[in-house]
Amino acid sequence: MTDNTRQDYQIWSKVPKITLFFWIIKILTTTVGETAADFLNGNLNLGLTNTTFVMSSLLLITLFFQFRSRKYVPRIYWLAVVLISIVGTLISDNLVDNLGVTLETTTIVFTVALLLTFAAWYVSEKTLSIHSIYTVRREAFYWLAILFTFALGTAAGDLTAEGLHLGYWEAALMFAALIGVITIAYYFFKMNAVLAFWSAYILTRPLGASLGDYLSQPRHEGGLGLGTIGTSAIFLITILSLVLYLTKTRRDEIPLRSSTKE
Numbered sequence: 001m002t003d004n005t006r007q008d009y010q011i012w013s014k015v016p017k018i019t020l021f022f023w024i025i026k027i028l029t030t031t032v033g034e035t036a037a038d039f040l041n042g043n044l045n046l047g048l049t050n051t052t053f054v055m056s057s058l059l060l061i062t063l064f065f066q067f068r069s070r071k072y073v074p075r076i077y078w079l080a081v082v083l084i085s086i087v088g089t090l091i092s093d094n095l096v097d098n099l100g101v102t103l104e105t106t107t108i109v110f111t112v113a114l115l116l117t118f119a120a121w122y123v124s125e126k127t128l129s130i131h132s133i134y135t136v137r138r139e140a141f142y143w144l145a146i147l148f149t150f151a152l153g154t155a156a157g158d159l160t161a162e163g164l165h166l167g168y169w170e171a172a173l174m175f176a177a178l179i180g181v182i183t184i185a186y187y188f189f190k191m192n193a194v195l196a197f198w199s200a201y202i203l204t205r206p207l208g209a210s211l212g213d214y215l216s217q218p219r220h221e222g223g224l225g226l227g228t229i230g231t232s233a234i235f236l237i238t239i240l241s242l243v244l245y246l247t248k249t250r251r252d253e254i255p256l257r258s259s260t261k262e
Contacts, residue, residue: 153205
């Protein structure tokens with residue numbers, strides 16, 4: 001092979017850079033996960049089981065294209081996050097509502113499942129860094145961890161809401177404050193980056209759910225009365241706008257390294 005046949009190429013991360021846009025869209029997707037699950041289950045009368053089957057099928061199809069992609073593609077990645085948010089919510093709701101498992105038990109189970117996922121991820125890859133997701137195995141661990149964070153966030157959020165009897169707005173403020181504490185601990189007290197990221201990631205789920213409930217629930221129940229359709233539409237349009245912006249600007253892409261291929 002001569003030098004003329006050698007081509008430079010880059011290995012790209014399969015996930016976005018952690019920016020303000022990332023956290024905004026993440027919170028929006030958790031809200032959609034809550035309101036969309038309620039809409040499909042209640043308004044369309046699909047029921048928890050049928051809704052879970054439908055959304056899980058759509059999630060698997062989306063993940064198929066996500067794994068086939070050679071780099072982060074905003075529209076595919078964030079569609080997968082929206083769907084996994086809905087599925088994670090439905091898994092928790094199915095265990096509690098259909099199988100009668102207590103919220104305490106589901107919270108413990110999902111916590112253990114998440115910790116085991118992290119342990120297997122670290123043993124296999126010797127890192128939990130989300131900045132180096134470019135192999136199939138690492139991406140599989142990544143998406144499994146995300147699924148458990150949504151399920152855990154749902155169970156822990158519901159447990160907190162029922163145990164403390166907080167209103168929607170008050171619960172949202174509490175979870176936002178906890179995320180603020182983690183942010184301060186990371187930037188000013190050198191909190192471990194992996195622990196800080198995943199702790200905040202888990203807490204965005206009950207934060208988004210509380211915001212979704214506040215916007216969608218009737219006024220006599222402490223909400224603004226926008227309904228699940230109106231709330232879902234507002235947040236989906238916002239997500240779509242941000243994803244289109246990121247697709248055009250490519251501000252959150254992560255080229256990991258350059259290499260040479262013959």
